[in-house]
Amino acid sequence: MSTANEEKQSAENEHSLRVQALYKSFGKKHVVKGIDFSMHTGEVVGLLGPNGSGKTTTFYMIVGFLRPNQGEVFLDEKRITGLPMYKRAKAGISYLPQEPSVFRKLTVEENIWAVIETRRDLTKEQKKALLEELIEEF
Secondary structure, eight states: OOOHHHHHHHHHTOOEEEEEEEEEEETTEEEEEEEEEEEETTOOOOOOOOTTSSHHHHHHHHHTSSOOSEEEEEETTEEOTTSOHHHHHHHTOOOOOSSOOTTTTSOHHHHHHHHHTTOTTSOHHHHHHHHHHHHHHO
């Protein structure tokens, strides 16, 4: 049986991300053409496609590295399309590319922790539990 406090805390840790009609062009080249999707805390969503199909560009628009030509990005139904990257990171949106980066000298656990550490909605104990859970998945 869960307490009202546990249920409230669980609801506070639930988040949603929604991408609506995103378009991105570079000159005359249309890279992303009207992508729509949504996801919620705990879901795993994959963008599949060949090289050059716009997967990375889509992620860049979500995290704020690129601005879409059209479309919107919402976090918990709040429009964040115009927010700078650092404000999106503070809100909990981060992106860890698969390619080696500035974090290449870190272990897998340290890379995951670098992202979890930005979550202001979790206590230190909850962050540690989440890290353990994610490590177990791999």
